[in-house]
Amino acid sequence: MIKTLLSIELYKIFKKWRTYIGFIAFGVFIPLMIYAINVSGNYYLKNFNRQLGDDFLITGNLLNGYFVSFIILQAMIIHVPFFITLVGGDLFAGEGTAGTYRILLSRPVKRGEVVFTKFTAGYIYAFIFILFFAAISLLPSLYFLGTGDLIVAFDKFIVISKKDLWWRFLFSYGSAFISMCVVVSLSSMFSSFVNNAIGPIVATMAVIIIFTIIGELPFEFFEKLSPYLFTRYMVVWLSFFDNPIDWQETLRSIGILILHCFVFWGITYITFTRKDILS
Amino acid sequence: MKKIFYVFLIFINFVLAQDQSRIILDKVKSNFDLINDYSVEVIVKIKIPEAEIPDIKAKIYFKKPDKFHIESEGFTILPKRIINFNPQSLFGSNFKSLLTGKKEIDGEKHFEIKVIPDDSLYPNSLITVYVNSKNFTIRKIILGGTSVKNIESDLFFKLIDNKFWMPEKIETIFEFNLLHFPRFKKMNKELNNQSNLPQQGVISLTYLNYVINKGINDEIFKNK
Numbered sequence A: 001m002i003k004t005l006l007s008i009e010l011y012k013i014f015k016k017w018r019t020y021i022g023f024i025a026f027g028v029f030i031p032l033m034i035y036a037i038n039v040s041g042n043y044y045l046k047n048f049n050r051q052l053g054d055d056f057l058i059t060g061n062l063l064n065g066y067f068v069s070f071i072i073l074q075a076m077i078i079h080v081p082f083f084i085t086l087v088g089g090d091l092f093a094g095e096g097t098a099g100t101y102r103i104l105l106s107r108p109v110k111r112g113e114v115v116f117t118k119f120t121a122g123y124i125y126a127f128i129f130i131l132f133f134a135a136i137s138l139l140p141s142l143y144f145l146g147t148g149d150l151i152v153a154f155d156k157f158i159v160i161s162k163k164d165l166w167w168r169f170l171f172s173y174g175s176a177f178i179s180m181c182v183v184v185s186l187s188s189m190f191s192s193f194v195n196n197a198i199g200p201i202v203a204t205m206a207v208i209i210i211f212t213i214i215g216e217l218p219f220e221f222f223e224k225l226s227p228y229l230f231t232r233y234m235v236v237w238l239s240f241f242d243n244p245i246d247w248q249e250t251l252r253s254i255g256i257l258i259l260h261c262f263v264f265w266g267i268t269y270i271t272f273t274r275k276d277i278l279s
Numbered sequence B: 001m002k003k004i005f006y007v008f009l010i011f012i013n014f015v016l017a018q019d020q021s022r023i024i025l026d027k028v029k030s031n032f033d034l035i036n037d038y039s040v041e042v043i044v045k046i047k048i049p050e051a052e053i054p055d056i057k058a059k060i061y062f063k064k065p066d067k068f069h070i071e072s073e074g075f076t077i078l079p080k081r082i083i084n085f086n087p088q089s090l091f092g093s094n095f096k097s098l099l100t101g102k103k104e105i106d107g108e109k110h111f112e113i114k115v116i117p118d119d120s121l122y123p124n125s126l127i128t129v130y131v132n133s134k135n136f137t138i139r140k141i142i143l144g145g146t147s148v149k150n151i152e153s154d155l156f157f158k159l160i161d162n163k164f165w166m167p168e169k170i171e172t173i174f175e176f177n178l179l180h181f182p183r184f185k186k187m188n189k190e191l192n193n194q195s196n197l198p199q200q201g202v203i204s205l206t207y208l209n210y211v212i213n214k215g216i217n218d219e220i221f222k223n224k
Helices: A002-015 A017-040 A043-055 A065-088 A093-098 A101-105 A111-145 A162-193 A198-216 A220-228 A230-241 A247-273 B002-033 B080-084 B087-091
Strands: A056-059 A150-153 A157-160 B037-047 B056-063 B067-071 B076-079 B095-105 B108-117 B126-132 B138-144 B149-160 B164-176 B199-212
Touching: A002 A111, A017 A065, A017 A111, A043 A056, A043 B080, A056 B080, A065 A111, A065 A150, A065 A162, A065 A198, A065 A230, A093 A101, A093 A162, A101 A111, A111 A162, A111 A247, A157 A162, A162 A198, A162 A230, A162 A247, A198 A220, A198 A230, A230 A247, B002 B087, B002 B095, B002 B108, B002 B126, B037 B076, B037 B164, B076 B080, B076 B164, B076 B199, B080 B087, B080 B138, B080 B149, B080 B164, B087 B108, B087 B126, B095 B126, B108 B138
Parallel strands: none
Antiparallel strands: A056 B076, A150 A157, B037 B056, B037 B199, B056 B067, B095 B108, B108 B126, B126 B138, B138 B149, B149 B164, B164 B199
C-alpha cells in the first residue's frame, strides 16, 4: 500500500509544471555561470598574483571544475529552498485546494501512512533536485575546466588536494540534501494546516529568511538565539571543506537537522490525524 | 695632496672590489656553465601563517640558454628568481657588482657581493649574494626591491655525479602583508580578526633525482 501511495504522490508532484521551475532555472543559469566564471578568469589567482607580485610563480590549475562547482554551490544553495518549498508547500494543501482529501482518506489507508508517503515523496523530490544541482554544476565544470586543487578561504586559506575533493563534494551535497529535507518538512507541516499552497510557501520562505537574518545579526540577544534556529545548521555543507573537518560539530549539526525533520513530521502527523475532512 | 691620495686609494679599492666581485661571480657562473640541461624532482613545502597548503611534488626542466619549465599538478607558490638558481636568470646579462665583505657561514668563509641588475624586469632591485669561497656556490641570496618585503634564501649545494654543484635544498623566507580575499564564515564560529602586520612565509624546496646533461626534448618547453 505504501508503495502505491508513494508512486501516486510522486506522480502528483511530477505532473505539476511548478515542480520543474527549479530545474529550468538552474538548468539555464548554472551553465551560464560556468561560462561567465571561465571567461572572467580566476579571481583568486589574480588576487594572489597581485598581492604576491612578480617575485612568485604560482602553479596549478586553480580555475578548475571543482573551484567553479564550489563557487556555484555557495552562491546558489541559499536559493534552493525556494524551489523545494514550491513542492513541499503543496503536498497537503494541494489536496485541500483540489478537494481530494475525502477521496484519498476514504480509501483503506491510515492517515499516518499518508503523512509518511507525502513526506517521503517530498524528500525524493529534494534528492532529485540536489542530484540535478550537483550534476549540472560538477559535470560541465569538470569537462570544460578540468580538475585541480581547491582554495577555500575561512580564517585561513585552505588548499585541498584534488584527490581529496570528490568525497568532500559528495558529503557536502549529501548534507545539503538533509538541509533541504528540513525545508520539505517545514513546508509540508505548514501545508497540513491549510487548504491553499500559497500560505505554506510564503510562510516557509519567511521563516528561512528571518531565521537567516537573525543568525547574521551581531547583537547579543540574537547571538544567544542563533543556536536554536535550524538555518544556522543548514550551512553544514561548508564544513566538509574545512581542514581538519570538525566531525563532532558536523555530525551534531546534521543530527539537529534530522531532529527538526522528525519534529515537523510529528507535528504534521498530529495535525493531520486530527484534521476534519468532513466539514 | 694627501686628500687626493686618499680619494685615489678609495677609487682604486672600489675598482678592485668591483673586479674581484666579477671574478667571483664568473666562477659561480662557470659552475653552472658545465650544465647544458637538467631535470629534477622537487618537493615543495610551504608554511604561511594564514594558509594550509599541502606539500607537492613538481618536476623542473632546464635547458640552455634559458629554457625553463615546471610540471606540477597541484597548487603551489615558488620564488620565481630563486627556483631557477641560474646566475643568468638571477642577475641578467648586465649588472653592476661590488664585493662588500666576507662572512663566516656554517664555519666556512663566504664572499658578500652586492649586485644591481640592469635588467628592466626587476627595476630598483638590489641582490646580496654570499658565495662560498671554496666551491663558489651561492650560499645565501637576499633580494631587495621586491613586491613583497624581504626575500631571503638559503641554498644548500651538493656535488652531483662528482662534477656538478647543484642545490639539494633551498629555503626561502619572505615577508608579506595579509592576503585579502572574500572569506567564508564557519558554521558556528565568527571570523578571527585578521592582523595587518607583516607575516613571514617559508618555502622549502628539496631537490631529488637530478638528471644532468642527458638531453631534454624541446617539446617539453613548448606552449607551457
